[in-house]
Amino acid sequence: MAQSQGWVRRYFRAFCKGFFVAVPVAVTFLDRVACVARVEGASMQPSLNPGGSQTSDVVLLNHWKARNFQVQRGDIVSLVSPKNPEQKIIKRVIALEGDIIRTIGHKNRYVKVPRGHIWVEGDHHGHSFDSNSFGPVSLGLLHAHATHILWPPKRWQKLESVLPPERSPMQREE
Structure with missing residues (x-):
């Protein structure tokens, strides 16, 4: 015993x-370093959640890349919502600091993205609460870079940084 x-x-x-x-x-x-997150809503369709409300994609979020604000046009990023700090949103980077962007429904037709900010939009215009609603987003709100879809298994893939040609900035400061 x-x-x-x-x-x-x-x-x-x-x-x-x-x-x-x-x-x-x-x-x-x-x-x-990294974590996983479930994507809800239709704002990033068809890139994420193409099946609508029936499915939710689960993505890998890379904190390391976002740590030094290393983002490019076309990246899909997670960030703290500028309107609700308790909520994280996932959007595509459309413009970087110094870019002049033609907006979709923003109060100003053209916006020059200020220093230390980015312009983010959902892929599904009209169903997205994004920079067209709240303006440029401070890089300090950047949370992570979405790199892969992990779930459902039939959608396993690397997320590419693709900027829709119609959303290219009007002028870029290099």
């Missing part, structure tokens, strides 16, 4: 040591 209690005690002690090492490592990884 005493031997079995010793084994249980050693097992419990080893489990606790492993647990208290693994949890901080996992949390740090998910916060700083």
Whole structure:
């Protein structure tokens, strides 16, 4: 009986040591390197959630690339909503700082993206709450770069950084 209690005690002690090492490592990884997120809504159709409300894509979010604000036109990014800081949104980068963009339904027909900001839009115009509603977004709100679709399995793919030709900036500062 005493031997079995010793084994249980050693097992419990080893489990606790492993647990208290693994949890901080996992949390740090998910916060700083990469995580997964479910995409809801129709704003990014057909790139994400092409089946409408029946399915939700699950994407891999790369925090590392967004950490130094390394974004390009056409990237799909996750960011903190400028209107609701409790919510994260996923959109496509249309223009970078210094670009002049023709808007779709914004109060100004043309907008020059200020320094330290990006212009983001959903692929499904008219069903997207994006920069056309709230203007340029501060790079400080950037959360992650969406790199792959992980679920459903039939949609496994790398997400390409493609800028729709009709949404190219009017003028670019290089």
